[in-house]
Amino acid sequence: MTTTTGTTAVTGAVGTAHSRLEGRDKVTGAARYAGEIPFAELAHGWLVLSSVARGRVRSVESAPVLAMPGVLAVLHHGNAPRLETAYTSVFGIPDPVLQLFQHDRVPYVGWPVALVVAETSEQAREAAEALVVEYDEQTHDVAFFAGHSGSYTPEGSETGKGDVETELAASAVVVDAQYTTPEEHHSPMEPHAAMARWDNGRLEVVDSNQGSRFVADELAKLFSLDADSVRVRSEHVGGGFGSKATRPHAVLAAMATTVLHRPVRVVLTRRQMFSLVGYRSPTAQRVRLGADADGRLRAVDHQSDSLTSTVHEFVERSADFEHAMYDATAHHTVNRVVRLDVPTPSWMRAPGEAPGSFALESALDELAAKCGIDPIALRARNEPDVGPVSGLPFSSRRLLDCFHEGSRRFGWADRDPRPGVRREGRWLLGTGTAAAAFPTLSAPSTAAVTAEADGTFTVRITAADIGTGARTALTLIAADALEAEPKRIRMRIADSDFGQAMIAGGSMGTRSWAWAIRAAAIELRAQLALGGGIPAEGITARSDTSAAVGALSQKERHAFGAQFAEVAVDDTTGEIRVRRMLGIFAAGRIVNPLTARGQFIGGMVWGLSMALHEEAVRDQASGGHVGADLAGYHFAAHADVPPIEADWVDDPDPDDPVGIKGIGEIGVVGAAAAIANAVWHATGVRHRDLPIRPDRVLLAQAAAGRDGDA
Structure with missing residues (x-):
């Protein structure tokens, strides 16, 4: 059990540790998820996805499939019910992937082109795999890189204060570096699943989602129904991380039940999830920092490029992380995006902040090394009194308290700041730190x-x-x-x-x-x-x-945190082992210390996975993924995760009626940067591209001779 490090007394139920109310049901199997609740006369749908990255569907050869055992229907653009497409949801114009089978265009590999419905899931899958779809293929572009000729700046994606170029020119110390993060995927344990049926003139959907009312409202708009005519339930959800909004499986289940007049369930496979439920866009970020000799920042310039699909705009706002972080005379941030023939990215745990913190917090570490200043002291020297860009007062800001408590517990004062000097046999040892922040919204x-x-x-x-x-x-x-x-x-x-x-x-x-x-x-x-x-x-x-x-008062509200990591790097194989991690957070009122600790640690594990493992690779020739499954897409396993401690400092907000700041995402933020900074401290070589794979470590060591940059 984790306890607070402050002295505020805990009274009542809030603030005391309680086991999950549904915990026993989950571990015994009594809790039923959307894909396993039985329904009478249930039929099963299986999706068929496009195999080309751009083009049109020429034909869907459904007749042979309809003759197969158990097959009830094959839905596609030639026979599907018409959906409403001109509407706006709570989050704006929806991704056209929800407007299923309304035309013959194919904008990327993995676009839904047909749904086979059969009596059993096995029959539906066999028929779907036998379905022949012919395409008129067109030239595609899936190559993402900084400076792509198609890049543009969406409205509202650029901010500034002061003259960055003037301040950089006047700076005694400058860091100007490029950082990249790859495409990453949510991969929740529970796949996306939905059952739909009509019950007394009302559409009932049992779904795995992150907001049943939101899904119900969007289904009502798509099918031109009154809002009260749709009911969506989602009792238990096995992970979401941003992927479980309204997704094609729920729309298809509703469409199929409307056609067949019987309950229909659609469950996405792991491979299908790689193109249908969103992902984190790769990023290419340039960070420029200008400072006086004593480390005081004069300029912060954070530029980020990401990708989106050709049919819908989503911007990974990585540069926005800088808005709440450090004081400087001049600030500039911009988020650019390029449209490619790929699926639409989406929110993924700590969207923007996760990749943005890797770039900015790595650059701060580089600046600390150039100035000869301790990384924590550098951050303290540039601590703002108000929002660095907004100018708004902070509701509370205990970032330095997190660093002070974390450095004490981590033993930071005993750290030799010189890189590449600690060794245990073939293992080079290093420690690193980074700041975390995530906005508090309601x-x-x-x-x-x-x-x-x-x-x-x-x-x-x-x-x-x-x-x-x-x-x-x-x-x-x-x-x-x-x-x-x-x-x-x-x-x-x-x-x-x-x-x-x-x-x-x-x-x-x-x-x-x-x-x-x-x-x-x-x-x-x-x-x-x-x-x-x-x-x-x-x-x-x-x-x-x-x-x-x-009516909430206009203040800048964020949760903050300090991340610490120790790594060991094998100088013969390039293997990196994280030996320990510590996160100290200022995240408002902690409701349940037991589950809160799990949320913080889970986020930190995600950051570890981001730093060392996760990387979706796209084949340029086909436009599709290489290894779109849990065998080809690697993330941290049990053996990769060291002892992790997570704790917090008291963080009251007297103006807030509940005092909660939110803890689901801040644990991810800064964790990858802390590990990358620790790898630099261990080896003396800076890694600016994630993940830090063994091959990259060896190549960088050979190129830099342990005394340069990678």
């Missing part, structure tokens, strides 16, 4: 709290627990708001019928839902105080936090 949500006649309380909110422990955290929040023991709270979530609520994303799910639950609980207590007893149907209070969110 969105309007609604909740209903019912006082039952038996003395218990039922909370209904369209929250989503994607493995984070949100169901348990919300129970603790409700218990304190109602001044009741947690065992008297019945938490019902993930049902679109419960009303509008924020999705589980952006590290603002629990924060947003907590506001709504607290407001409803306060109203209910006021009603109960009037007396009169509780009728059999109970007494219910409802809330809508739209006004409260809009």
